[in-house]
Structures are given as structure tokens and as C-alpha cells.
Amino acid sequence: MRGDILGIKSYIKAVAGYLPGKIEKNDLTKRLTKKTGIYERHLADENECASDLAVQVAERMFAQYAIEREQIDFIILCTQSPDYFLPTTACLLQEKLHLSKHCGAFDFNLGCSGYIYGLSIAKGLVETGQAKQVLLLTAETYSKYIHPGDETVKPLFGDGATATLIAAVQSDVEGIHSFEFGTDGSGADSLIVPAGALRNPYGKTSIIEQVDDYGNRRTNYHINMNGSEITNFALNVVPETVQNILGKAGLEKRDIDYYVFHQANKFMLDFLQQKCELQGLPFWNDPSNCGNTVSNSVPLAITQLLEAEKALALGKVMLIGFGVGLSWAGCIVDLSHVPR
Structure with a gap:
């Protein structure tokens, strides 16, 4: 898909994932395990929250791709398991990740469709000139919402976090x-x-x-x-x-x-x-x-x-x-x- 003129387009420039160290294996003899193809899940520790997972994956991405954190203009977090009702977890992440105080930050509450929504928001920020680099984070600890005796959902859900850098590129071709x-x-x-x-x-x-x-x-x-x-x-x-x-x-x-x-x-x-x-x-x-x-x-x-x-x-x-x-x-x- 081509744009009408050469201009600012948003592109994914980096992406990283993080899974907590605690692993819970599913029973390979169970019909549900065979049907779903899910053999193990990574779970957050009792005192580990979404922001902790988000910090891990953001630092991993910064190191892996040699990203200069002071160049991040906006941080967006998609989560349905925030650290607090308030304040916004993304504000906590600005401090934990030592990002600029001129960096915008907010959470949005969505589940399985949330990453696509995040890309759309980041595209809007970049292509309207409000930001040059947007850090899109996802972080979930759904395991904390699951009853330990509920085998209908317990073998399905795992915890984790991801980081994606969306940046401005001069191009006549759409990136997102x-x-x-x-x-x-x-x-x-x-x-x-x-x-x-x-x-x-x-x-x-x-x-x-x-x-x-x-x-x-x-x-x-x-x-x-x-x-x-x-x-x-x-x-x-x-x-x-x-x-x-x-x-x-x-x-x-x-x-x-x-x-x-x-x-x-x-x-x-x-x-x-x-x-x-x-x-x-x-x-x-x-x-x-x-x-x-x-x-x-x-x-x-x-x-x-x-x-x-x-x-x-x-x-x-x-x-x-x-x-x-x-x-x-x-x-x-x-x-x-x-x-x-």
C-alpha cells in the first residue's frame, strides 16, 4: 500500500518479548492439553506485577537494539492487570525506565486485540508529528485472576510482556x-x-x-x-x-x-x-x-x-x-x- 506523497510514515523498528522465569507445565495426558497444544506457561511471581515484566522487556529491547531511551517521546502500556487503579502504570514505567520527563505516558485497557489498537495509536502519534518514537508495551499477569481449582482456564493462560518501538520514517510506502x-x-x-x-x-x-x-x-x-x-x-x-x-x-x-x-x-x-x-x-x-x-x-x-x-x-x-x-x-x- 503506497502513500500519495513522500512523507512521514510509521514503522516497527524493534520488538522484544519477555516471559517470567516461573514455569508451570500442563499435564500431557489431559485431553485439553492435546487439543490446545499448550504444554507450559510462564507465570509471574506472587509479588511480580505488570510493570515489573514491562521493565524487563523494555530493558531487553533497549540493549538488543541499542536504543537511546532519551529519544522515546511516548510510552503506551496495554494491560488489564495494572499495578494500581491509579496512578497510571505507564507513569510508573517512565520513572523506572529513566525516560525523559517530556515523554507522554498512558495506559489503555484491552485484551487480545490490544496490540493492534496500540499500533494504531502509535501510528497516529507519529504521522501527525506528535512523536518521533513511541514505545508500545504490553504486560499481563492474568494468572492472578485465575482460581487454582479452575482447570478450564488455568492450563490456557500465561503471563508475559512485550516491547515494540514504532518510529517515523521518510517514505511513500505505508509501514502500518x-x-x-x-x-x-x-x-x-x-x-x-x-x-x-x-x-x-x-x-x-x-x-x-x-x-x-x-x-x-x-x-x-x-x-x-x-x-x-x-x-x-x-x-x-x-x-x-x-x-x-x-x-x-x-x-x-x-x-x-x-x-x-x-x-x-x-x-x-x-x-x-x-x-x-x-x-x-x-x-x-x-x-x-x-x-x-x-x-x-x-x-x-x-x-x-x-x-x-x-x-x-x-x-x-x-x-x-x-x-x-x-x-x-x-x-x-x-x-x-x-x-x-
């Missing part, structure tokens, strides 16, 4: 483009922590324990997920999203160098590849060592892809995220400016 967004708030109850925030406040809302027919336990203070509803939702919205993105970019399916979807689980990704008629095309599907890491999953997959496909041109990579909200989003990115 063809965005597509969607929302269906009627499905909010399909993936929710019902109690603990201000609608049903902690300390004023009674703890209600639920036990399903299979002995899985959860309370209204833990993640409650309707897996079949989430799967049906994804199978319904993702194929149309793929077509809409291709239409906006003026591309055919075979023109895309790689498809990188939210790494929910192998079963869902296999099904989506078929439903979107992408068999035989480059399609990333590997949640095996980290599980569903929510907003981290797409950028973590990008780091894996860059490592695995060092010789492959990645000028047109389609990214799609979908999940909690219900929310979905997608775009096309040019990864050729990321050193390998």
Missing part, C-alpha cells in the same frame, strides 16, 4: 496500515472478572463460589470464561476481518508474507486457518511454550517469527487479535525495518 476494528459488548460476560472493581467493589461484594459438573472451581473474583462462546465469536468475526483488511490494502491472500493471529490455542488457530481458507499459506501457530498471553500474544509471535524466518521477506504481515470485550482488530505491518 489497513486497520480493521470491531466490538460486540453484548458478549462481555463471555470472559470477565465479575467482582473486585467499582461495579461490584472488593470488600462490599460477597464471594460466591461456583463448582461446575466437572469439579472446576471459581468465584466471582476470578476469571469466568465461556470457552465455546469465545470460539464461536472468533470463527464468526475473523474470516470477515481478513477479507476487509485485504480489501483496504488492495491485496489478495497470496500477497501476504505471513499471517499472525492471536495465539489463543492450537485448536482454534487450526480451525481459523481453515475457516479463513488460508491452508498452504504462511500461518503462525505456536502457543506451546507460553499459552494464551492475551495482549502479548501477537507481538510474542512476531519475535518468534523473526527468529524462525530470518531469510524470509516480511514486508506484508497480517496481524489479527480477538477476544475479551468482545473485541477484535487487525492490520498489515511491514517488518522489514526490524534488524534480525
